[in-house]
Amino acid sequence: MKPPPVGLGNYVRYRQEILIFGVKGTIRVPDTKNRPDSIIEAQRRGHSKKSVEAYELIEKAFPNRRYLELFAQIHGKAGLLGEMRCN
Numbered sequence: 001m002k003p004p005p006v007g008l009g010n011y012v013r014y015r016q017e018i019l020i021f022g023v024k025g026t027i028r029v030p031d032t033k034n035r036p037d038s039i040i041e042a043q044r045r046g047h048s049k050k051s052v053e054a055y056e057l058i059e060k061a062f063p064n065r066r067y068l069e070l071f072a073q074i075h076g077k078a079g080l081l082g083e084m085r086c087n
Contacts, residue, residue, distance in 0.1 A: 019054055030061040 008014075019040075029035075036058075042051035050069065058067060 017050070019050070021058075027062065027065070034061050036061055 042053040
């Protein structure tokens with residue numbers, strides 16, 4: 001995979017996207033085999049678009065849940081609540 005293009009920035013030219021997990025209420029911790037690594041290497045899809053790997057990581061760690069993606073500018077997957085699929 002070729003390195004992503006260098007992003008914009010005043011002090012540092014960023015090459016990463018931040019993915020933050022938040023929960024409402026009590027949710028069981030994912031099984032060890034389903035806990036995601038802190039780094040995903042994936043092709044860049046465009047401004048405010050998560051990679052397919054990011055969606056798969058979330059759905060594997062927290063199966064059969066409702067999901068909400070904030071700050072996305074377009075739909076990432078079909079049948080989304082906010083932006084991410086709602087089961």
